[in-house]
Amino acid sequence: MAFDQQARTSDVLLHQGRLKRVLGSCLSWLYLACIYGFIFLPVAVLVLFSFQDGRLPVPPFNGFSLQWYEAVFADRKLTAALANSFLVATTSSVVACTLGFLAAYALARYKLPGSALQRGLLIAPMTVSYLIIALGLLAVLNTFGIRLSLWTVGIGHVVINLPLCFAVIYASMGDHHINIERAARDLGASDFKVMTLVTAPMLMPSIMAAFFLSVTFSWDEFIIAFLLSRFDVTLPVEIWSMLRSGLNPKTNAIGSLVFLVSVAVLLVLELALFGRSRKS
Amino acid sequence: ADELNALVWCDHTDPALIEPFEKANDVKVNLKEYEGTGAGLSILEQSQPGDWDVMVVDAVDVHRVIDMGLLGEMPADALPTADLFPELRMEENNTKDGKTYAVTEKFGYNTISFDKTKVDPKDMEDLSVIWSDKYKGRIALYDYYLPMIGLVQLGLGKKTADLSDADMPAIEEKLSAMKTVSKQVSDVVSSQTALATGEVDILVGGGEWITASLAKDKPDLDWIVPKQGAMRWAQSIGVMKDSKKPDLALKFVQYILSPEGQARLATSSCYWGMPTNQKAGEHLADEQKKALRWDDQPAYLKNTQLYPIPTAELDQKMQDAWTNMMQQ
Amino acid sequence: MTASVSIRNATKTYGPFKALDDVSLDIDAGEFIVLLGPSGCGKTTLLSILGGFTTPTAGSVLIGGKDMAGVAPASRPTTTMFQDYALFPHMRLIDNVGFGLRMRGLPKSERDDKAMGFLDLVGLKSAARKKPHELSGGQRQRVALARALAVDPDVLLLDEPLGALDLKLRRQMQDELKAIQKRVGTTFVHVTHDQEEAMAIADRIVVMNQGKVEDLGAPSEIYMRPKSLFSAGFMGEVNFLQGRVREAANDSARVETPVGTVVLPAANFISGKPAPGDHVTLCIRPEHFCEAASHSAVRLGEAHITSAAFFGTHFRCHLAPMAANELSLVAHMPQASTVTPGERIPLALDPSAVTALAAA
Amino acid sequence: MTASVSIRNATKTYGPFKALDDVSLDIDAGEFIVLLGPSGCGKTTLLSILGGFTTPTAGSVLIGGKDMAGVAPASRPTTTMFQDYALFPHMRLIDNVGFGLRMRGLPKSERDDKAMGFLDLVGLKSAARKKPHELSGGQRQRVALARALAVDPDVLLLDEPLGALDLKLRRQMQDELKAIQKRVGTTFVHVTHDQEEAMAIADRIVVMNQGKVEDLGAPSEIYMRPKSLFSAGFMGEVNFLQGRVREAANDSARVETPVGTVVLPAANFISGKPAPGDHVTLCIRPEHFCEAASHSAVRLGEAHITSAAFFGTHFRCHLAPMAANELSLVAHMPQASTVTPGERIPLALDPSAVTALAAA
């Protein structure tokens, strides 16, 4: 009985604290709802009007139609641009990750003169606007008479992604890995084998993170791709010229497609990575 | 397969136009699109000689390109000059010293487009509506300084061909007034979007090239040539002097000027416009002809003027005036 | 299988700082040597000079009689077991253990067989397909050992292999380590800063301090007859008592201290034969204070107990001798005794257990 | 300044898992209580229930006689010193220590004065303007202590405050902690998993295991008369010997074991009065095997020394009794003795030091 009484008074006390907490969390959820609304509004509209029956992706919604998706798949320029984007994104990311990894490895493991300066230099492009990078490259490529192509776009994308890859991989290269590499060397592995059999696999999570970040950035990058390409263009540039050449829901369709595919890839990755992180 | 590099306006990038030529000649046509002569020349400056085979350029600017030594001569008899609308042969623009460097391929008008249910079409007959307060905040200005300044010149009751330094102060004043009453200054798609969403009701600088492709979905969109007249745009196509494949390039030009090519170009996905070859009419559907207002052309041609042709200094001034207007 | 090690005048400087200062050391084949010393004294530096990860600034290392100068870690007959085990986190245990064999070009089936054998040796055969993060600390340590042994080194270098384990597991692993060393016969050089661990496993202990070797010998030798104050203090709790030699005979000497006079055998004077007038420091371990009743004990008057704490096997007391009130001696009292702070007890000492060093 | 604490039937479940299982505990005002137990036994959970960071699933906490249900951490008369110290890295020491006072609205000059005083208490007055990252581990720990004491709590909760320090520093900080507690008189509830630390500082030790209190009492009580097998094993090394009560008198009982028969005082039977036929487990600490010569000792025949290691104050030996060869007993032999593996020695035992628990 006495215990019961006590439990009840403490319940009352708890209740007052809880009221405040409930109010606080209500506000939190409200904010959450609003901001998610804000974040998803353009995507929702984008997807909705990709099914628009008619030429105008604006209200009112006339009805459901897949015609614009058909149009996307029939558009060989668009599919070519998709392929180009994929090629540029993966290639430039592989190059950026490789260079970033090697540099991070050297700077984290060896004492080199001016290593702070080198780190600064490698990070520097991160603090410069893409437009400036693109213009500088354009001017130099012009001067040397190098023809613009997907390659030059790729070069530009490596420039912007290298600092990113370097920073991410360098950050994960803790001193606690030194002994693991030493152990490998001690057991007879050559420098190359240490790097390929031990260091790189060990850092795979962050290398993959750097790679996917870099793919994301490259995939969506416009200004460099715009200024440094000529005939073969990447998706954002193609979309840009589609947008300039007239209004129609095809852009919505391609935007929605890219979104859905990215989300699918993301989910697969997330499941794979999540599965792993849960194990460890 | 051979490759042909063409520097073009966006209407040429429509596969419906290019693919038949590619198939017929087993070539791949690489297209780079640009907007505005300055941009085109800028691309040419960034290129090596021989990079380009064909170029499309505003008819009024052909001489600029010839003077830079970029365009090559074309055999006049290889071109269907006789089939073109007489007003569009434009010898003074396309030839120099008796040599033909380019040929006009498409034309249309920069004038006033509007939503006829939202504005009084009567008001559109006078160009001064573009700087009057009546439709304040409901006007979009097309973002290309040459035709826009030309329109202002017309609105001031002068001829574009006479445009000189002395006209600039008056023009700048009107530009400023236009900016004040306008909602936005925008490129093709933003203009279309703005018209279609009701963001604005009037587009200054628009014409059939803006409204024709929307005709089906937005039948209320209309355009008019006001009583002061309007700008006529015309684009020419020519072969580059340093082209490594002049024959193929000429073939391409011939294809574009052929009745079939002309019909396709006129109704290209990027924007529609009148074909210069009168025979193209046979290949156009009635509905398309109606959207292009095929039958009204004689009247329009009479009451429209070509873009002004500024000197380099005046061009700079006009651009500055335009930029100033936007920043105001 | 096993080899002797000889370190000659090894010095390692980092800028102006001497991490290792003219160290010489001879290790017999098959010996279990422990390098003992406080953090930063140079133990890891010495070990990595042996392993070839660090090049000495001066001096040389001979393993099995061969000079190791310029020989890369991989080519040395040594293997190192690192403090943090340094297991390859992305490989299964069997691949971890087989890594060295793989580098030596053994075909997969053969190296898997051998790796299995070594996993069996350390009792982890059934976990061969797990990854390191699925193991406990003690199990990881065993895998690291198996991996190091798998390449059949002559000398195994162990850098604080038990540092990360909790006390109980640590004691257990010490026994195992010692047992395995006996079985394989390899020379073990083991680094630790835990003197109990050193005593539990070492054939010989090398006490290091500030880059120098302070003491060297079997565990009991170092504990009972430390050659330096540092060594005495590091091997366990100790009371330092300043004294002066009053009389010196051939086999014993009389030392005057603040708490009384003690006669010590001459053998207990580490720094050489005592002479009258010498200043010495007596090292007295807490457990060497004994009940006055004991026959061989020297009485030193009485002392106050200022504080006492029960430590399981004994009470650890702070004593203030009546003769020198300002001194605070630490003494162990038997578990069975009843000690109450403030109490007065007779103080006595077993002279044979006292070591006399030259005064600092 | 100080207050008593009473925990009544506290239970905390996480889903199906009982982190804390019906724990009741009374702590006197001004007492130094140590919660001792292995990792995961619920020490932190209990502490954070006291601090108010966790709400118990059932049961109640009284501090100074007042029920703490629903009272927020800030309003409780407790302060917690966290395992990772949780010093605010962006504040100077003086601001860290003064933080609690600032939150109570003290004007700056006053709180700086007070903070200075507490920094002085922990010997860090001169570092007042430094930031935490400029300090060593031991110094940080002291700042955390000063910060916790500055708000003048009745009860100070310490979650493994010494866990991150090395052994030597740890022993030193233990002494300081104890001294400070004596000075300020605050009730200390201190969590650790190091039994030496617990013995060195506690007035009373609470031994916990799997969410339950296993044993409770003064250090010597728990060491000498553990109330459970777990408690016996956790407080130090111990030999468990299975036995059976043969005869039971009023004040003693005869227990038969594999190594011989022992007569134990009835008081040594923790689980109640022995009756013939009872199965018991005898807990024998290694130091309780003694020289057979001793008068009170019970002889247990002879034993082989299977291995021996010098441990400074003693030799730690593994013995195989002749009577039960499969057993392995751990015994401590005196420092002065000479033990050689393989040797046969007489085995004897001091029965008064043996505890008998109900067999597991």
Next chain:
Amino acid sequence: MTTATLEQSERRKAWALVAPALLWTVAFFVIPFLYMAAMSLWSRQGRDILRVWNLDNYARFFSESALLRGLTNSLEITLTVTVLSVLLAYPLAWIIAERVPKRWQRMALILAILPFWTSYVVRSYSWLLLLSKGGVINQALLGIGLISEPLEIASNRTATVIGFVHFFVMLLTLTIYSNLIQLSPNYRRAAADLGANAFQTFWHVILPLTLPGVMTGAFLTFVLCIGDYITPQILGGNNELVLPQIIMLQIGRRADFPMAAALSIILMLAVTAAYVLCARWLKIERA
């Protein structure tokens, strides 16, 4: 002898490893940048580029109000965007880290940055459709009677800012969240324990501790925002030009590379100024 060569060969190896990245950065970033800096000192005269060093471009920049306005527009918009984004993203990150149950946090975070993976260009354009007079927002608000006249939120600075904020809220949420969860929960407990209320805990402890992360994110926002061309071009309605748009005009309409270079250098100086202002909070370190 041997020791020296051993160390030398180590060093040579290390150089060989950094060399590719360094060379790439120098060849495709440093040299272009220097080249551009040099070019900004040339000038365009009619059809030719005058390769004589002079300060004409800079002089022109400071004398022509249209150009100068470009910089001030850029700065105003960028600062507004940065501040707004931080103000919106911080609470979001905080709620995800604090209020959302642990196992849903990852999900919530991914959800918050999911639109990142629609094409940037399309997304900006989508905002245009949302914000215009006949667009979804105005129609909806008119429909429920909240407003009687459509809001003027398209084709002006408001639209540009909204478009930018949308993008950077996602970016900042990610960075701020990762900072928040790295904080030991004991900081919060210690503050509460010492008598701080929720607000005080946040103000005195959580905020200062996450400031470096916030500043790093804010600086990145600044850099990316001030250099962006797409959003203002699509959403701004050309009613005011920002520096990148003016730079593109120099190239697109006149091939005036020297002027474009000069404007780029000015843009760069703005970024440098921002960097200097928040440098003491920025950190790129190894774990």
